[in-house]
Ligand code: HEM
């Protein structure tokens with residue numbers, strides 16, 4: 040054991056915990072992970088509520104919905120959502136989902152909870168900034184929430200915050216205080232993410248237990264590790280952009296505002312800036328961000344699939360290589376969001392090439408999952424179902440990605456519902472399924488109790504079918520040119536024909552949303568009343584299942600941290616008595632760990 | 635169990651990345667600083683890239699040799715002389731920092747303190763010079779939105795980039811002061827490692843290196 044870990048262990052044993060130090064300003068990585076998880080779940084409910092508002096508006100435009108007025112007040116006077124606030128709700132929905140639900144719910148939650156447990160460490164390297172990371176995130180949450188209550192309403196320039204809408208305070212109501220709070224909140228979020236990433240990376244580098252080489256780490260740890268590196272390189276660029284945007288807004292610089300711009304009838308005095316520059320900066324961050332949330336979900340998926348198919352993960356090394364390849368490529372594809380920005384077609388074709396290249400490592404992953412499942416002894420736990428659902432969603436969304444990655448097709452499909460369908464499959468729903476898979480799988484380790492399998496399965500099927508019913512029809516709308524970010528489809532003939540389809544999608548949304556209540560009841564109910572879990576309920580091979588208690592305390596292992604002798608996903612191996620071998624199983628190795 | 639697996643495990647347990655130890659003996663603290671530096675470099679990189687774009691796309695970018703001509707007390711115009719001096723001082727402070735690190739590894743507390751003091755002095759002079767320079771061009775009429783020499787983005791990027799760098803120098807000075815106090819009180823001696831000094835040193839070198847880039851791209855080119 041390294042001396043760093045030894046001293047930590049001593050600290051922990053002589054440490055009486057008060058309520059505040061245990062549940063609020065906790066230094067324990069497991070508690071911090073759970074704090075991230077609960078906060079992300081609350082945000083998910085808010086984000087889902089906003090999607091209901093949008094969907095109801097799209098299905099029943101112009102109709103009075105009394106509850107809108109009750110819930111949204113001046114944003115929906117007389118029960119009719121005002122157009123400028125549709126855009127605001129959409130912006131907040133996107134922002135909340137991407138940053139506060141998926142990033143926090145995957146990297147924050149599973150990064151914190153799993154890294155030390157799975158690599159055999161007592162805690163993160165630097166628990167203090169780990170705690171600060173959560174509380175900075177919390178502060179970012181508060182600021183973002185506050186923006187719902189300012190006079191002019193929350194930000195409304197889309198989650199991408201394109202200028203000039205985001206840069207000119209006078210452009211639309213949401214461009215005022217709402218946008219400033221949005222930028223502040225995102226800046227805080229970036230700091231929080233930086234704290235987290237620093238910790239994840241050095242913990243993985245330095246605190247692995249004896250025998251835990253990089254090549255024996257479970258794929259979840261690999262995925263979070265790589266996602267942390269992505270975050271570390273992508274977020275600071277957004278920070279620079281956010282600072283420049285704030286300067287534009289508050290000190291009247293014109294970094295992102297071109298000359299000759301009119302608001303109303305007044306010519307503005309800005310000169311020299313470039314709104315396209317923001318797009319470059321934003322997407323240099325934005326595309327890796329997609330993978331910051333996707334990679335941990337894919338990692339969780341790989342691990343759950345291997346465990347529940349009772350087979351070694353097919354192509355463990357190829358899985359790592361493909362994660363690395365995806366991560367690398369994600370920094371040189373951002374132009375595919377900008378094909379219609381007037382980009383030089385030659386440059387565009389370079390971005391087409393890099394984008395399509397990502398299909399290769401992505402396909403490697405998909406085939407490896409399928410091969411792992413092939414002839415496996417599949418245990419259909421809820422976690423497994425969500426992992427398999429993720430594979431399906433990833434394929435569906437990935438295929439439409441190949442369409443959109445081609446400039447000539449994207450020029451037709453850009454800013455249509457085809458794009459909405461694409462990213463909700465590949466990013467939204469797939470990553471959400473990663474969260475669900477992770478929660479169902481590691482809940483026993485988090486709370487020492489089991490969630491109900493039956494209700495988990497029902498939750499899965501309703502959600503899985505629901506997602507397809509909601510988002511699949513959007514492809515058809517998109518191919519006929521129905522634009523995204525529209526308040527209502529009542530003005531043009533070619534969009535009006537989708538009245539029925541929009542209503543269908545909305546009903547599917549409401550049912551799928553209601554089905555999440557099953558999850559919430561199962562989650563919170565099992566926390567207190569669930570069946571007591573065994574230490575290793577899924578008979579998994581990785582380290583977190585070797586702790587002394589089902590729900591490990593501060594310091595994770597009571598005695599020495601175990602030594603590792605083999606890879607993370609060894610199932611159905613011929614020389615084992617059971618159909619799995621723990622990573623710590625030293626049969627046949629003699630007493631070599633005693634120096 | 636076959637013999638190969640046992641041998642393999644033996645090799646792993648002894649290897650650098652085999653777990654249970656810090657790879658190459660580098661502590662996580664030092665790795666953390668390195669990683670932070672890479673991340674921070676991306677922020678500066680974004681600012682400098684934005685600056686590059688503005689500069690290339692704006693007609694009539696001011697000639698820095700005509701803007702930065704002030705030098706205190708000499709009464710004549712001296713293009714670039716002042717900023718060259720600032721840069722020189724900052725580079726010297728990097729040099730004294732390196733000496734402080736090597737002295738502290740030799741457990742020579744007085745010498746380490748002396749060089750840390752010199753580093754702090756260099757950094758402080760740099761900041762004061764920067765205040766002078768800001769004062770001067772603000773006096774000449776430069777603001778975030780306009781300046782007498784031409785393109786408004788010139789002064790906007792100037793204030794933004796040198797300001798952001800200045801904040802880094804300032805945080806560096808605070809860190810250095812804390813480190814110097816710790817050296818003085820024997821904190822590192824008791825801990826048995828002067829690594830903390832080296833880690834602050836890494837940060838300081840980084841801040842200086844960034845300045846060299848700012849100096850080259852913003853002033854010289
Ligand atoms: C079943 C749940 C969901 C429903 C019904 C839903 C519905 C919607 C709707 C109606 C829009 C607005 C489209 C438009 O007006 O152009 C939208 C936008 C968006 N959604 Fe969702 N969504 C859901 C879940 C998610 C999730 C999990 C994510 C996470 C990535 C997400 C991310 C986004 C983003 C980024 C936007 C774009 C916002 C913008 O244009 O700035 N959504 N969603």
Ligand SMILES: [Cu+2]
Pocket residue numbers: 325326329372373375376
């Ligand atoms: Cu992209």
